[in-house]
Amino acid sequence: MDSAALNRDGKDMLEYIAKFWDTLRERKPLHNVTPGYLTAPGVLPDRPPDEPEELKDVLADIDKYIMPGMTQWNHPHFFAYFPSSCSYPSIVADMLCSAVACIGFTWNSSPACTELEIVMMNWLGRLIQLPEVFLNTPTGRGGGIIQGTASEATLVALLAARSKKLDQIDPKKEFLGLIDKLVCYTSELAHSSVERASLIAHVKIKQLPTDSSYSVRGEVLQQAINEDRRNGLIPFYMVATIGTTSVCSYDNLKELGEVCAKENLWLHIDAAYAGNSIICPEYRYLIDGVELADSYNFNPHKWMMTNFDCSAMWFKDCHLVANAFNVDPLYLQHKHDNEVIDFRHLQIPLGRRFRSLKLWFGFRLLGVKALQENIRTQIALAKEFEKMVRGDRQYEIIGEVTMGLVCFRLKDTNAMNEALVKEINDVDRRIHLVPGEVDGTYFLRMAIASTKTTVEDVVFGWKVIQECVQNVKNNNIANGKPITNGVH
Known part of the structure; x- marks a missing residue:
């Protein structure tokens, strides 16, 4: 050096x-x-x-x-996807992570890498008021780990659930013809990573319909389980979403948890974006029912001013996960094997970065109050934008605005709204947002994604959208296309 x-x-x-x-x-x-x-x-x-x-x-x-x-994800006029947050403490923590260059796959390979992560996951777990059973304790079986992404977390939980179910059915581990009968469940609005996890694990997946609030209810899951069992399938895993990508809706955790407990299904909660808001006590109600889950996950790298990658995940029983991934060659064993957790047993890859430094630096150099204030500010900005949309009869809101996302559309055809998105992103380019579609209805997603975004930026974004609407209408008139006002 x-x-x-x-x-x-x-x-x-x-x-x-x-x-x-x-x-x-x-x-x-x-x-x-x-x-x-x-x-x-x-x-x-x-x-x-x-x-x-x-x-x-x-x-x-x-x-x-x-x-x-x-693409500048932290630009004040970036309103696409969900946030990809960052802060100076996170940047300098990553510098230190790169400098010490440890690969913390076992406790012995870098004790500080493992033990700081244990402490940080307990800090974070207590901050969001997770039940004690999920925390790392000397006598408990639960614990937290930092995964790379929510996609990894969903796959890890699925593989653990699959292993648990197969061991229950066939302790001899022959598994002849069993995997083809396994079926998991999630919302029709769940992130695509859930379907991808099922493909990787070679299990069937059923995407369940939602209610008028875009929420999966317990009765729907129960009906699907009953039908699949009649058809000779083996239900084993349910992914509930807190804050769907399309409209930021919430599955009913209590109802789903009760069904999963009754029917012996693993319940995993994907709260990648909205789960960050739980650090604010007023949003803790969103995960009421988490005590019924087997695993829970959200991404601090989305909304806690912690840069990518940092995906927090907790298990009620880490031993079930370790059993699914346990490969223990001599060169990875050490004399403290039976005293501490080796995180290699709770993840897909072997190697791992010193990610907990980012949380530690963020908590200490920013403080919890600043992290909470950032989330509250962005939600307030979304509410301001919602008021602007509701104040214009040309538009309608899709879903409920609870976080930093507003889903809206022109009261017009899908084609008109598609043309508006193209005008904003491909022609005007002063702001950036992306579309969504639910039940055949195409709409625009306005996500407050940058710590630099102010109310003036939101007003500017609304002004740009209105100007782009007029441009699209003028183009339609020039091309002889009719202007409609009906909802598609």
Whole structure:
């Protein structure tokens, strides 16, 4: 390690990052490049340099080649997807993580990496008032771990649930023909990662219909289980969502939990986005019924000013998960095996980064109150935007606005709303948002995603949307298309 070069280039890099954040408003929220812009012949060299170059030359190329191809997720006019949060404590924590360069797959490979994660997951678990059974305690079987993403968490829980069910049916572990009969359940509005997990695990999946509030109810799950059992299938796993991607709706945890307990199904809760709000006591009611779950997950990297990747997951019984993943070669064993948890048993990969540093730095350098205030502020901004939409009879709101997401549409055809999204993203480009679709109804999603977004930015976004609507209508008139006002 050349410490002199690190000091010199590190300072320059920090200055570059600080300037990037200070000038973020001067950039566009959405890139304006086409596929192949960087891989085309002659843009970048065909092979790496044989001799070292200067950082100033690398930074110049970042400005020339990389930044034009970046979608700026923390731009104050980025209203797409859900947040990808960041803060200076998280950045400097990642610097330390990279510097110590540990691979914490066992306690012995870096005790601090394991034990700080245990402490941080307990801090976070107590902050959201999780039942004690989910926390890391000397005598309990539960515990928390930081996964990379909610997609990983869903897959880990599914594989653990599959292992548990197969062991119950066939302790000899022959499993002849059993896996083909396994079936899991989730909402029709659940994230696509649930379906993907079922494909990886080679199990059937049923996507359950929702009620008028876009919520899966216990009765619907019970009916599906009864039908599948009559058809010779084996129900084993349910994924409930707190804050669906499309409309930020909430499945009924109490009802689903009671059915899962009665029918011996593993209940996993995916609260990737909305779960962050639970650090504010007034939103704790959203996970009433979590005590009935077997695993629970949300992503601090979405809304807790912690950069990617940091996905918090808790189990009621870590032993069930370890049993599903237990491969124990001699070179990974150590003398404290029976005294501490090795996180390699609770995840898909073997290696793992020192992710808990980001939570520790964030809690200590920002404090819980600042994290709560950020969430409350963004929800308040969404409520302001909702008022603007409701104040114009051209539009309607889809679903209920409870978090930092507002789903809305023109009271017009799906084609008209699709044209509006294209006008905003492909033509105007002053703001960026993405669409959604539920029950055949196409709509726009306005997500408050940046810590830099203010009420003035929300007003600006609404102004841009109205101007884009007028442009679309003018284009339709110019092209001889009728202007309609009926709801599709």
